[in-house]
Amino acid sequence: MEVLGTLIGIAAFLLFIGAFLFYGLAFPIWMIIDAALSERSGVSKVVWIVLVIGLWTVGAVFYGLLGAKKVFIKVFAFLGLLAGAAFVAVISMGIAAMGPLLAQGPEELKAKLTTVAHPAIADEELAALTQHIDTLATEAPFSTESLFANPQKVLVHFGLITKLEEAVADNELTRSELEEWNTLFEARDSLDPEKLGLGVE
Structure with a gap:
């Protein structure tokens, strides 16, 4: 089999x-x-x-x-139309399915932040960081509409979340990591996704 x-x-x-x-x-x-x-x-x-x-x-x-x-040309053209429609449908369904999966990332990250060690960071700063994550989710949610309407903004959002996930992967958030991330967050509207290791074709 x-x-x-x-x-x-x-x-x-x-x-x-x-x-x-x-x-x-x-x-x-x-x-x-x-x-x-x-x-x-x-x-x-x-x-x-x-x-x-x-x-x-x-x-x-x-x-x-x-x-x-010629009839046989029309047949090939019709098959091409069907193939194209099927391709678009598959891509659309893939994007629609990807949105909810990616959206789990910010929620898991917020939960992670409640457990990481942050000896040089005040609790208030950590709470503000959580609010920043919520801001990203509001500005550019992982959804089919956002991916089509503003892919660059969604990529920046995804890149910022990924960068913060990498920072706390060792279960600790340092002052330098927080300041670097906050700088990127404040510059998000003009941030090039390639700066986060991503890009738009």
Whole structure:
């Protein structure tokens, strides 16, 4: 059964790679050639070719569905549309599922702060640190909407939480660690995620 599962996984991966290469490279080129060789007016040809070149895979699917005359091309275009819709659905569900999981981090961190040693830090400062964590959760919550609307801010939030988690991993929070984190927190609105080891494509 393990061998069968492995083979199925490999086959699925190869199918994904094949579909990606076909619809990401071969299909648009095919549609450009088909549009150029089609029996239509020169203006219509140019419009379709520009559309496919400009939108690439999306344009190729549109051309295949609406502009191509061959039935088998329409079938490939429809399959591409289904594959694209499935891909978007999977990514959306992944992001939706990731939000609640990531949101557990701040809550676990706040619980951790109640147990760490902080000999050089007053209890009031630790309470203020907890409020800062709540502020991050309010400004850029880990949710599907936030990830799409302001990914950089969510990345900064995630980076700040991660940095503080690393600081208390040894069950102690030092004065220098607190001051460094507070400095980053105060600069969060202009902070580059790459400064926290993260980045936005």
